[in-house]
Amino acid sequence: MRLCLVGFGSVGQGVAEALLLKNKFLKKRYGLNVKVVAVADSSGAALNQNGLNLEKLLKIKQKTGKVSNYPNYGVEGVTALEVLDEIDYDCLVEMTPTNITDGEPARKLTIKAIKDGKDVVTSNKGHLALYFPKLMKIAKKNNVKFKFEASVGGAMPIINFAKYNLPSCSIESIIGILNGTTNFILSRMASEGSSYEQALKEAQELGIAETDPTYDVEGIDAACKSVILANSIMELNCTLEDVDITGITNITPEAIDLAKDEGYLIKLIAEISKDRMEVSPRLVDKNSPLAVDGTLNVAMLKTDLAKNITVMGRGAGPLETASAILTDIINIWREK
Amino acid sequence: MRLCLVGFGSVGQGVAEALLLKNKFLKKRYGLNVKVVAVADSSGAALNQNGLNLEKLLKIKQKTGKVSNYPNYGVEGVTALEVLDEIDYDCLVEMTPTNITDGEPARKLTIKAIKDGKDVVTSNKGHLALYFPKLMKIAKKNNVKFKFEASVGGAMPIINFAKYNLPSCSIESIIGILNGTTNFILSRMASEGSSYEQALKEAQELGIAETDPTYDVEGIDAACKSVILANSIMELNCTLEDVDITGITNITPEAIDLAKDEGYLIKLIAEISKDRMEVSPRLVDKNSPLAVDGTLNVAMLKTDLAKNITVMGRGAGPLETASAILTDIINIWREK
Numbered sequence: 001m002r003l004c005l006v007g008f009g010s011v012g013q014g015v016a017e018a019l020l021l022k023n024k025f026l027k028k029r030y031g032l033n034v035k036v037v038a039v040a041d042s043s044g045a046a047l048n049q050n051g052l053n054l055e056k057l058l059k060i061k062q063k064t065g066k067v068s069n070y071p072n073y074g075v076e077g078v079t080a081l082e083v084l085d086e087i088d089y090d091c092l093v094e095m096t097p098t099n100i101t102d103g104e105p106a107r108k109l110t111i112k113a114i115k116d117g118k119d120v121v122t123s124n125k126g127h128l129a130l131y132f133p134k135l136m137k138i139a140k141k142n143n144v145k146f147k148f149e150a151s152v153g154g155a156m157p158i159i160n161f162a163k164y165n166l167p168s169c170s171i172e173s174i175i176g177i178l179n180g181t182t183n184f185i186l187s188r189m190a191s192e193g194s195s196y197e198q199a200l201k202e203a204q205e206l207g208i209a210e211t212d213p214t215y216d217v218e219g220i221d222a223a224c225k226s227v228i229l230a231n232s233i234m235e236l237n238c239t240l241e242d243v244d245i246t247g248i249t250n251i252t253p254e255a256i257d258l259a260k261d262e263g264y265l266i267k268l269i270a271e272i273s274k275d276r277m278e279v280s281p282r283l284v285d286k287n288s289p290l291a292v293d294g295t296l297n298v299a300m301l302k303t304d305l306a307k308n309i310t311v312m313g314r315g316a317g318p319l320e321t322a323s324a325i326l327t328d329i330i331n332i333w334r335e336k
Numbered sequence: 337m338r339l340c341l342v343g344f345g346s347v348g349q350g351v352a353e354a355l356l357l358k359n360k361f362l363k364k365r366y367g368l369n370v371k372v373v374a375v376a377d378s379s380g381a382a383l384n385q386n387g388l389n390l391e392k393l394l395k396i397k398q399k400t401g402k403v404s405n406y407p408n409y410g411v412e413g414v415t416a417l418e419v420l421d422e423i424d425y426d427c428l429v430e431m432t433p434t435n436i437t438d439g440e441p442a443r444k445l446t447i448k449a450i451k452d453g454k455d456v457v458t459s460n461k462g463h464l465a466l467y468f469p470k471l472m473k474i475a476k477k478n479n480v481k482f483k484f485e486a487s488v489g490g491a492m493p494i495i496n497f498a499k500y501n502l503p504s505c506s507i508e509s510i511i512g513i514l515n516g517t518t519n520f521i522l523s524r525m526a527s528e529g530s531s532y533e534q535a536l537k538e539a540q541e542l543g544i545a546e547t548d549p550t551y552d553v554e555g556i557d558a559a560c561k562s563v564i565l566a567n568s569i570m571e572l573n574c575t576l577e578d579v580d581i582t583g584i585t586n587i588t589p590e591a592i593d594l595a596k597d598e599g600y601l602i603k604l605i606a607e608i609s610k611d612r613m614e615v616s617p618r619l620v621d622k623n624s625p626l627a628v629d630g631t632l633n634v635a636m637l638k639t640d641l642a643k644n645i646t647v648m649g650r651g652a653g654p655l656e657t658a659s660a661i662l663t664d665i666i667n668i669w670r671e672k
Contacts, residue, residue, distance in 0.1 A: 018504070018641055021640070021641070022504060022641070025506065026504075029503075030503070155641070155642035155643060155645065156645065157497070157501035157502070157645065160500055160501050161493070161497070161501055163500075164496055164499075164500035164501065164663075164667065165493035165496050165497055165500065165501070165663060166493070166659070166663070167365075167366070167662075167663055167666040167667070167670075168354070168358060168362075168658075168659050168662030168663050168665075168666055169659055170361065286623075287622075287627075287629075289625075289628070289648060291623075292625070293623075303659070304357070305354055305357075305358070305491070305655050305656065305658060305659035305662070306491035306649060306650065306656055306659040306660075307491060307649070307650050307653075307656060308649065308650070309491065309492065309493065309647070309648070309649040310646075310647070310648045310649065311645070311646070311647050311648075312625060312645070312646045312647075313642060313643070313644065313645040313646065314642065314643050314644070317643075319641050320641065320642055320643060322504075322641060323502070323504050323505055323639070323641035323642040324642075326503075326504030326641070327500075327501060327502065327503055327504050329504075330503040330504055331500065331503070334503075
């Protein structure tokens with residue numbers, strides 16, 4: 001299986017590291033021989049039809065910031081779209097930054113790969129939240145696999161979870177914590193009594209929050225994920241505009257203390273159902289399965305036959321997110 | 337897909353009810369048309385190559401206790417093994433009571449069906465805990481599917497969870513609560529201050545514990561499930577004899593109170609790893625994801641890439657267990 005990786009930030013590098021770690025495992029367990037034939041970042045790309053040396057590539061990226069510095073096979077200034085025409089590959093692994101304005105460059109890259117008959121795995125939320133039904137339709141029409149487990153919940157399985165583990169059930173609602181950054185901030189505020197600003201600063205210093213934390217703290221990231229879940233596992237046809245969103249920027253230590261006195265925590269909860277699409281801070285009983293701390297994600301699926309099923313796991317982290325991307329790659333391979 | 341159901345107690349009847357409820361759903365979503373051509377219980381069987389009326393069959397079973405009273409197509413005294421020769425079917429759904437002495441009648445039924453080239457789905461733990469590697473080998477040799485999600489955790493996905501959701505990960509250990517009856521008893525002791533005997537009696541009155549609760553309260557049920565998980569998702573070749581088992585019969589309300597004062601609960605914990613196979617009462621931090629109450633089951637999988645992933649759900653109940661059996665049936669259908 002020849003992969004083309006586009007986007008080589010923390011998730012992309014995580015995938016490269018995971019492939020190095022699990023190379024033998026994948027061969028032995030699944031007979032899956034993965035070869036990375038191209039890696040593109042904003043600087044250009046490294047392309048080798050015989051497969052790139054990922055160890056070398058990671059070192060070069062970490063040292064110089066550019067994959068185009070890869071010796072002999074690095075090309076500066078080439079765009080990812082051009083790379084897709086340059087190389088023979090089987091599966092595009094799309095990991096560019098989420099863009100909720102127009103979903104680019106993920107949208108164009110995904111559509112091109114699909115139309116070229118390639119399978120696509122993505123960790124990106126933007127194009128999915130904006131154009132889910134359209135992208136699915138194109139993938140179906142072109143008879144390719146399009147998978148996106150890593151776009152929601154990091155290492156926490158949720159999309160494949162519903163598909164493979166609850167196929168007999170109608171999923172009536174999902175309630176969960178889908179954003180690790182805000183959960184970290186709220187957890188720190190609760191445990192340390194810190195202000196929102198202090199907790200955000202700490203999260204930024206630890207690399208858990210971005211310099212511009214807007215997407216996370218305003219609830220937009222969780223809302224994008226809610227839209228992806230609604231479309232993919234609940235067959236609700238909706239977009240970002242359908243979600244009522246309230247972020248956590250107005251939560252005070254006093255509110256958290258007050259809740260605590262009554263046995264509750266304040267969490268940024270996503271609720272997805274036919275009647276309600278909402279991301280907002282809510283009171284959660286401290287003994288509820290939803291009361292998870294730190295950067296953990298959690299989702300409680302309310303179903304008809306199995307009743308409530310809950311899953312939790314790390315919502316972020318390079319190797320953790322890579323594990324979800326590899327899951328999709330392995331499932332594509334097994335379903336061939 | 338023509339099913340032959342063997343065993344028509346609470347789980348078997350749950351499957352019949354679930355099929356009635358989800359008949360249209362299965363057709364619409366998966367193009368799967370399920371027909372039950374035979375149902376066997378200890379009285380005999382009902383067989384109809386054109387499909388049995390499950391509504392009628394459930395009524396007769398509930399009224400008379402015997403499926404052999406099904407009009408025209410009921411046969412008294414026929415054994416399940418004979419039924420497998422009488423009827424054309426695609427998949428055996430084996431739901432006889434667990435027997436950890438010799439695994440019968442599940443073992444013989446399963447082997448016969450497999451050798452006849454039929455797929456098998458089971459909720460039974462006995463033959464799996466005693467003969468796992470052997471049964472897998474025969475299934476592989478005969479190129480049939482043999483699935484057993486319902487044997488561990490009821491509605492809580494765990495076997496398919498590891499296979500489909502964590503295929504990129506090595507699972508280093510599993511720690512969890514795999515028995516709902518004992519978890520109910522311990523939860524009641526903690527919340528009500530009742531003695532072990534009182535809580536057991538209450539569980540029996542609610543149908544959560546059996547008249548002879550030995551398998552559950554001595555930890556044998558959880559140990560069987562541990563063996564199934566060890567073999568199926570951790571590739572450890574072990575049997576029931578390899579598990580250190582301690583039950584909950586000696587737990588006192590005083591011990592529970594003492595633990596509570598320090599912020600702990602006492603839970604019957606199963607630990608499965610290369611170095612340790614153990615079922616025993618342990619202290620669990622009340623804020624741990626493992627601190628689930630009532631008949632809930634929970635499993636925390638420690639993995640290399642995804643780190644800790646936790647799943648929880650109802651460990652028992654007819655429709656809940658049926659959901660796991662239907663999952664296996666649907667996955668067999670999709671993998672054809």
